[in-house]
Amino acid sequence: MLLSLAKREHLPALLRKIPEYPWRRHWLIVSPLLLIICLAGVVHGFWGEQPQMWYATLRKAHPVVTVAMRAASKYSALITYFCYVAVLVYAIVRRDREKILFVTRFVLVAIAFNVVLTQLLKAGFGMPRPGHTLPVRPFSFLNVYSSFPSGHTVAIITAALPLALWIDKKTTYVLFAILIASVGFSRVWLGMHHPVDILAGIIVGSLSARLIFCGQAKMTATDR
Secondary structure, eight states: OHHHHHHHHHHHHHHHTSOOOOHHHHHHHHHHHHHHHHHHHHHHOSSSHHHHHHHHHHHHHOHHHHHHHHHHHHHHHHHHHHHHHHHHHHHHHHTOHHHHHHHHHHHHHHIIIIIIIHHHHHHHHOOOOTTOOSSOOTTOOOGGGOOSSOHHHHHHHHHHHHHHHHHOOHHHHHHHHHHHHHHHHHHHHTTSOOHHHHHHHHHHHHHHHHHHOOSOSOOOTTTO
């Protein structure tokens, strides 16, 4: 009995050694995309041909917006990758072990989640992209049956969220929140994904971001 009580007394100290994570900031950064996709899903549906037809009409009516959406979809993740390269170069020059480990974690987790897990989920579910009908075709390894989850959404959250939390500036939070929202929404606008695919991408990307970021950012008492 005494031994059991002693173990319980030491438990909080052990738990404090586990790196904390600022989930409040995490969801604040992701919230613009989450709100946009939920609104789009409620108005036009989370899956099916109705949202696809709606955005096909918008693409034709607003070609300039479509060009911007293509640019966001194609280049946003690359911007964050260059940021990691800059951090790595700075860390190597300064021999900053923590920053080197941060970038290393990003590379390893990004490979595990973006390349391996996301592709396995896409193949396993075999969900058709907008414009293609059911039934599902698991492990067909065809691009038209790899809609769920959104790989672009996973990639941008995996890259941008840990970087935003690590830099720990309000302006950075806003910029990366806009970047994440633009990529996620662009996939729906361009007719490449259903809203539900983006929601799944948010979940997978959030898990990977949590693994990458291990408490380097300055956290306030409200986050803890």
